[in-house]
Structure formats: C-alpha cells, structure tokens
Amino acid sequence: MPRLTADLVLGLAALALALAALLLWLPADTGSGIVERIRGQYRIGDAMGPAVAFGILILAGLVLAIEAWLKPVSGQRPSGLGRAQLGFLLLLFVIFLISLLAMRWTGPALASLLTEGGYRSLRASLPWKYLGYVTGGTILVGSLIALAERRPSVRAFVIGFLAALLLAMFYDLPFKDFLLPPNGDV
Amino acid sequence: MDYVLMGIGAVFGGPELFSLAGIGIPAAPAMLFLGLLTGIAVGATPGLAGPMAMAVSLPILISIFGVRPDALLPVFGFLIGIMKGATVGGAVPAVLFNIPGTPDAFMTTLDGYPMTRRGMPRRALKIAHLSSVTGDTLSDIALFVCAPFLAVLVERFLDLPEKTALILLSLTFIAAVMGSSVGKGLIAIGLGMLAAMVATGQDFHPRLTLGIEALGQGFPMVSAVLGILILGEIFWTLDDHWRGRVSRDTAQTADAGPDGLRKGDVKRILPHVLRSSLIGTVIGALPGVGSTLAATLGYTWGRKVHGRRKTPEQADFGEGAPEGIAATEAANSAVSGANLIPVLSLGIPGNAAAVFLILAADSIGGFNPGPGVFTFSHPQINPELVVAFGIFTLMALGNLLNWTIGGAFMRGMGIMSRVPIRYLLPVVLLVTLTAIYVQDPRLGALWTAFGFGVLGYLFRCLRIPHLPFVIAFILAGSLENAARQAFSATGGDPFFLFSSWVSTAFMLMAIATVFLAGRAPGEGRG
Structure with a gap:
C-alpha cells in the first residue's frame, strides 16, 4: 500500500x-x-x-x-524537510542578518559618534573602509564555525577576524575599483 | 587551418601579463598556468570544488583584464586551468586520506586508500595522475573534433523552430538524467525558468514581480547562480557538521617509503584508461550527465573485466588495485572536456564549470557560445571562431602542463587535505559574498544570493537536483527569444514546434524522455 x-x-x-x-x-x-x-x-x-x-x-x-x-522508496534515508532543517535555516538567517547589519552600520555608527562629517566622506579612507566589512565578516565566519562546531569559541572568531581582514586587503589593495561591503550602499 | 593558426596566435600573441628578462610573457598561457595550480590546490582540498574557485576568481579576473575582447582568452585561460587542475587534484584526498573531496572521487578511495595503507601513496597518486590526464586529453580531442562539426550541422540544418525544440529537448533530458527522479528534475527546470522570467519580457509591465519594487530588475544572474551552486552547498555541508553527520577523525596515513610507478604499471592500466576515457567522453558529451555516473560506470565495467583477466597475485578491485584507480580517474576526468561540446556547439551548459565559462563570456562580451561561433567566414574574419580555437589551444596547453608539472604539484598538495572543512567553508562563504558584492555593489545582492542559497539548501534536503535549475535559469532567455522568433517567422503557427520532421522528432524525444526515464525517487544519479 x-x-x-x-x-x-x-x-x-x-x-x-x-x-x-x-x-x-x-x-x-x-x-x-x-x-x-x-x-x-x-x-x-x-x-x-x-x-x-x-x-x-x-x-x-x-x-x-x-x-x-x-514506487515508494525503501531502504534509503527519506528526503524531506523537518524541524531540524528549519531550525538550521532559522539560525543561518539570524547569523546572516546580524552579520549584514553589523557590516552595514558599524562604520556609519562609529563615524557619527567620533566625527562630524559622517561616514560617507570617510568611506574611501583607512581604517573606515574596512570597519563594516571586517566586523560583519568576523561575526559571519566566527558564528558559522561556532555553528559547525556546536560551541562558540574565541578561536572561531579569531579565524573570522583574520580571514575578513586578509580578504579586505586582498580585494582592496590591488584592485582600486572594487568596493567592499557596505561602501557601495552608503 | 587559418583560424587554427589565428587561435594559436591569439593565445601567444595576446596582451602581455609581465616582462621577464626583457621577454613579454603573454597573459593567456600565464593565467592558464596559474589557474592550473589553483585548480589542483582547490581539488586537493576536501569541501572545495572547481566551480567555487571559478566563482571567486571571475570578478578579480574581470577587474584585472577589463571587459575588452582581448580579455576573453586570459580569463578563459585561468578558468580552464582551474577546471583541469581540480579534475586532477580531486584524487589527492581520496588516495591519501580516504576522503572523497568530490562525489566522483568516491570510487578512487576504494583502491587508492588501500594502496596508501600498504605504503604505496606515490604509486597510487602517479597512477591517478596518469589516468586522469590521459582521460582529459582524449576527451579534449573529442571536443576539438566534435564541437565544430556539430555546430556546423546545427547551423546548416536547424532553423528557429528546430532550435527551440532542441533547447526544450536539452532541458527535459537534463531533468531526466540528473537527480533522484524525473519529476524533481522537472521541478528544478520549471523553477529555474520562472526565476529567470521575473521582471523580464518585452512589455512595459515587469512580469511576475508581485508589485515588489526590489524585483523590478529581476534576479541578477551572478547572485542567483552563486547562491544556488556555492552558498547552497556550503549551507548543506555546514548543516552536516552541525548535526554531527560528519566524522572528524583524521584519516590514517601510512609511512610512504620508497614507492612510485613500477615496471609494467602503464601496460596494466592502459586498457582501463582507454575504456574509461571512452565512457567518460560519451557521458560528458550529454548535457547534465555528471562525472559521478561516468566514474561509477567506468569502475563497474573495469571491475568486471579485471575479475576475468587478473592474475592471482594481482589485487582485486576494492583492495588496492591500480586498475581501479585508473578506471575511475580516467572516466571522471574524461567528462570535463566533452562537457564543453554542448556548450560550444549548442550554447547549452552541461555542468557547473561550463556555467562559469558562459558567465565569463556574458560578463566580458564578444563571445556567445553556440553554433554561431563556428561560422567559417572568408575573407571576413569571425572573431568568435578565433576565440574558440584560442580556447582549444589553451586546453591543449593545459594538458601539456598537466602532463609535465601537474603530477609533482598534485603530490605536493597532500597538505591541503588536512585543512578542516568547518573552518574553510565559512571563509569561502565570505569570499563568495565579497565576489558577488564587487560585481554588484548592493547589500541587496547579498540577500538575493542568500535567498538562492536557502533555495539550494532546500533543493538538497528534498533531493531536487540544483544544476538543472541553474541551466534553465541561463537558457530561459534563449528559449523564449527563439520561440518568439520562430512563432513570428512561421506566421503565427501555433504548431510551429511540429512544423518540420526534425523539430517534431526533437519534441517527441523530449516527451519520450520524460515518460521513459521515470524511476523510483531515491535512485539518485548525482
């Protein structure tokens, strides 16, 4: 049946x-x-x-x-969506949301606190142009490593910070026409 | 012949990358070399794949070389290098650590790892390299011969209704042969076409946007393709780690000792290499049929033959037989060259690597893969044909590099297999997102990619094949344009798809493919 x-x-x-x-x-x-x-x-x-x-x-x-x-399936792990998958997606969404919010607002928030001109005039200068990317990237990579390891660790976020910093330099230093996130949006 | 020479000239006489002792180094071969090394390193790293490296490198390449016609060959050179290198490098973790870096390398672990445990890792790697490069080379020869021939046939005998029917046949074929069921393949095709049709069309009203302003420009191809292919795969693998389905044991390595190719090895593996190369080439020429099927068929067939002919002292397949590695590696490598036959002759991408070659051509312009490329015009020069022969030259040169230095570099890449994937994948995710942003500098593009990544993850959960989605997304525009033109050209004939015996045959084959290829859900073919 x-x-x-x-x-x-x-x-x-x-x-x-x-x-x-x-x-x-x-x-x-x-x-x-x-x-x-x-x-x-x-x-x-x-x-x-x-x-x-x-x-x-x-x-x-x-x-x-x-x-x-x-031809009902037999003997194989059934495909489908369950609570586990939806829970994972929810976690993923939260991590992505927090990371992108940090990426978007870290620079402008610090600029409004520490300067008078605002972020837009600083977004092409160091260290401002890396701030959002490195903060958001650190949160994204660190949180995903923590998710995969099922425990948060300082090591995960250190890896995240180093990866984000190196990537920022990799894309920014040789390629002057590349904009790192969020500098195309602000 | 003139075009062949012009293609070779375009590769070696193109823009210079740098100057060495006063001699200008042409960009295309140099980029091919760098791409090959990158590809071997990526292939040797479990969890990474050639398409990931292609996705990340494409915006960088375009930034370096710009969007001029002379950028095509250096960019293609790097991408082809990655494609070839990753094919060879995939055997490294399989042989040394029993980790199939890619699904098609699973069969390599069956004999490669037992050889490593018996103290013969170098011999196993050399056999894998030899078989892989031979399979790739033979497959490329098939590409060089078949693609122009097929393209000329298509241009000569197929009109607009036939071309429309051919695209439909290709899509149904891809739906039928990929994934766990025909129905799921068709779901992927239908959704891919729908995604491509959002906000496109000829009317003023942007269709299927639900009135959402952000959808007014449609889904950017880069975000959609990278989302489904790369982000979806990363999410899926991270989920495996999160739920503890991945063993974190480090693979046992044996003391290598003095080992290497033995006298008679080449003679032993040659029949298996040739047979599997043929299997891989035939399978690769069919769009959408993956290298996993080729590897499985090559291995299974090889095992049958080996079982009948082996001497008592020779190891059985699965117990460390060099023939087992040869049968698998030649088959899965022979897929890569032949996979470009439908791309170059029909404009239909058959695998993820071909998708990125099309993306590169689309981003740079001046080269539209399809039958029009192989128009041998005279005395006017067809620049697309020169690029096509330039691509063939790069592939031949890539094989030469693979034969000469690929093996040594491949054996040196064993260290990459030790990089923990749970650290690597989040970094790859950040790299991919950055690559998307530098091409489309809006955070909205990252959310679009995330959305398609979630879709890719759901596809993997439900065992819906994701590549048909990408191929349908790319081909939907061509299909719609061909149908519009064919309909107008036949004077509004509603049965234009059945207006000639060729298009009728294509349509009947498309229908037959759907109904004859039915099989039980769960019998996935990778």
Missing part, C-alpha cells in the same frame, strides 16, 4: 501551487497575454514563458506524485 511520502506531498504541492499560479497569479501579473495580435500579426506575449514554466511544474508535480505513488 503506497504511503504518504515526502515526495508524494512535494509532487502534489507542486501541482496545486503551479495550477493556482497559472490561473490566478499569471493573468494578474503580466502585461500581455500568451499570444496577442498587433497590427494584424500574431506574436507571443509575455505570459507565454511563465505559462510554459508553470506547465512544466504541473507536469513535474504529476510525474513526481505518480513516481512516489507507484
């Missing part, structure tokens, strides 16, 4: 979502139809490409559902 496997759920979800997108989203979010007539000539409209893509997704959902229904 076939079971409700992750692949069957994935196939049915792809089928339902693609069908809904084809019928509801596509007509509402494209400027021209699948085919349109301009000055007596027919041409393919902007909706054709996405319609084909949704069509492929509908076919994919059907094929996957049939595959999963007829």
